[in-house]
Amino acid sequence: MRIVKALRLALPVVAAFACLAWAGCSYSTRSGLPEHITTIKIPVFKNITMYRNVEAKLTRTLIERASRDMHVRVVQDNEDAELRGQIVEIKKVVLRETSTSRPASMRLVIVSKVFFEDKVTGEMLIDGASI
Helix, strand or coil: CCHHHHHHHHHHHHHHHHHHHHHCCCCCCCCCCCCCCCEEECCCCEECCCCCCHHHHHHHHHHHHHHHHCCCEECCCCCCEEEEEEEEEEEEEEEEECCCCCEEEEEEEEEEEEEEEECCCCCEEEEEEEC
């Protein structure tokens, strides 16, 4: 299983969805977040699947990527915004098979419901979107 690859893909998808939700579809080197959002809280995602410990790895990856790609500081309190979510499904996708039709390489696809709240304005920027 290639959990790391799936996790590396998670934040760009969340970030792209978030940017589309309130900033339109133009290219920019900026994060696309409202200017007043400089800090973000990312609590551990809830996990309702049978796979264990995926939520911790996903959340850790989201925190790392948010700090680097969204140009915000991740904090535990007094945040400008909060990104939370729930892992609702994990799919195994076979990427390559052996000559005997056994999986040689697989990827996990993590399906989550995501909520992104602007704590300064009280606005829900993403409200339960599945990604």
